[in-house]
Amino acid sequence: MRFPLTPDEEEFRQRVRAFCAENLPRSLAKKVRANVELDREDYVGWQKRLAKGGLLCGAWAREDGGQDWSALQSYLFDEECALAGAPWLLPFGVNYVGPVLCKYGTPEQKRRYLPGILSADTFWCQGYSEPEAGSDLASLRTRAALTGDHYRVTGRKIWTTMAHWADRMFCLVRTSIAGKPQAGISFMLIDMKAPGVSVRPIISIEGRPHLNEVLLEDVRVPLEDRVGEENAGWTIAKYLLSNERLLVAEIGKQKRLLAAARFLLGEASIDAREGLAALDVRLAALEWTALRTVREASVGSPSAAAVSMLKIRGSELEQAITEFAVEAMGEAALAYDSNLESKDETALMRNGMIAQMLSSRAATIYGGSNEIQRNIIAKSIVGL
Ligand SMILES: Cc1cc2nc3c(=O)[nH]c(=O)nc-3n(C[C@H](O)[C@H](O)[C@H](O)COP(=O)(O)OP(=O)(O)OC[C@H]3O[C@@H](n4cnc5c(N)ncnc54)[C@H](O)[C@@H]3O)c2cc1C
Structure with a gap:
């Protein structure tokens, strides 16, 4: 249906x-x-x-x-x-900093940055997380000090997806330590080629180098690359995070993964048939819930709890599909090679499923960990 x-x-x-x-x-x-x-x-x-x-x-x-x-x-x-x-x-330009600039950017910032996003000529990355500031983002410490017509930025960002390919990074920095931590944060656009910016790869569990650490050592950022008022970055940061939320369940990707699992396992054994059918049912339920939530969004804002539920169920389902497929491979799953090159399509698919199973461990962490999502549900429903 x-x-x-x-x-x-x-x-x-x-x-x-x-x-x-x-x-x-x-x-x-x-x-x-x-x-x-x-x-x-x-x-x-x-x-x-x-x-x-x-x-x-x-x-x-x-x-x-x-x-x-x-x-x-x-x-x-x-x-x-x-x-x-x-x-x-890649959401960094199109879904994250682009909409931020549309809403909070000056006419000059729009003129300067929107065309590169619309044409996919500028590659952006997201500098929010720091070694001591992930779930508790407001405790970030990267410091930006205003000197004349520019800031001097020093600090360390981590888990910066694809920073090694990026031209620019939108970044949260601390511009004040007075008052609540949220009140001293500003939103800045940093040129990745500016002197003082260096990028170090982090190899993730599946053996691929798409994550990075970004070191900022006395980096000069012109005043005109601050978006919004000084110390008003928290509101912008939250607006940005709200933008991709309705797609968090990634239904299309889940369907593709389930089709790949079906291709690899066939339906030969009763166990495979039962397992695939159970995953089909979970996916169908998630799809309808996601679509109902998206419909709600067209007549108002869906509840934070509904969106958090989609994130939890979507990430758990991705893990369930890939784990089921890899477990069913048996011994063949032992021969994982993060750089496998092969003309054998099935061997590539099998290897790719293992890579996906490994990388999907991160799905319950990024975009707000599932524990944080559960806190949001508890707060909005039980009022804790
Ligand atoms: C693959 C991947 C890509 C990423 N890409 C980017 C990126 O491009 N840019 C960027 O800025 N960041 C990125 N991140 C970082 C991501 O946003 C953080 O990993 C995430 O916010 C969690 O922060 P943390 O790793 O510091 O863990 P912590 O916040 O230290 O959490 C550790 C554990 O404690 C739990 N926990 C923490 N606080 C609470 C609480 N209040 N209640 C209950 N449990 C709690 C968490 O759920 C988690 O299990 C990425 C992360 C991953 C894994």
């Missing part, structure tokens, strides 16, 4: 599907389906194709260069791209 869509929504879905069929290179879709490690060009090349088709920043307002998509259209776009085998749409 399918979630009811209006004829316009169905037409939109078909349009995105047709775009992907025409524009997504088959070789790239094959890499994505097998979860082979992608390079910068794989991500950027696809984003440029979307940009040319007017689909990259569809959720932005028309006056900012977007298409005014509804929350449901954004959901359908995300799902269709994932099902087609498109690379993860």
Whole structure:
């Protein structure tokens, strides 16, 4: 049974599907389906194709260069791209700093930075977390001191996804230690090539180097690259985090993973059939819940608890699908190679599933850990 869509929504879905069929290179879709490690060009090349088709920043307002998509259209776009085998749409420019600049940027900042996001020419990364500031982000310590027409920024950011490829980093820095920790934070745009910026790779559990530590040593940041007022960064930081929340369950990706599990396991044994059916049921329930929540978003704001629930159930399901597939591989799962190159499609898919199983350990941590999501649910429902 399918979630009811209006004829316009169905037409939109078909349009995105047709775009992907025409524009997504088959070789790239094959890499994505097998979860082979992608390079910068794989991500950027696809984003440029979307940009040319007017689909990259569809959720932005028309006056900012977007298409005014509804929350449901954004959901359908995300799902269709994932099902087609498109690379993860890097959210740092399109969904994070772009909307922030649309809302809080000066006309000059918009003129300077929005075109590079709309065309996928500027690669952004997110400098929020620090070694002692993750869940408790407001305790961040990277210091920015104003001297004349610029700040001097010193500190250390961590887990900065794809910082080694980035041109710019949007960053939370401490500009005051007076009052509550949240009250002394500012939002800045940092040039990754500025003197004093260095990037060190962190190899993650699946053996790939997409995470980084970013060291900032007396980095000069012009005053005009502060977004919003000094010490008003916390409000902007929270606005940014609210932007991608409705897509957190990643239904398209889950469907793709389940299809890959089915391909690898076949339905030969009763155990495999039962296991896959149970995962199908969990996915269907999550999909309907996600779609109901997205519908609510078109008539108002969905509750924080509903969105947190999607994050918890989505990340747990991703772990369940990949763990089930890897366990069912038996001994074959022992031969993992993070750099495997092979012409054997099944060997690549198997290896990719193991990589995905390993990397999905992080799904319950990033984007607000599941414990933090449970706190949000408790607060909003039980009032704790
Ligand atoms: C793959 C990956 C990519 C990431 N990419 C980025 C990025 O691009 N940019 C960026 O800025 N950050 C990024 N992060 C960082 C991410 O946001 C943090 O890891 C996350 O916020 C958790 O912070 P932490 O790692 O410091 O853990 P901590 O906050 O130290 O938490 C440790 C444990 O304690 C639990 N805990 C903490 N506080 C509470 C509480 N109040 N109640 C109950 N339990 C609690 C947590 O749930 C967790 O289990 C990424 C992380 C990962 C894993």
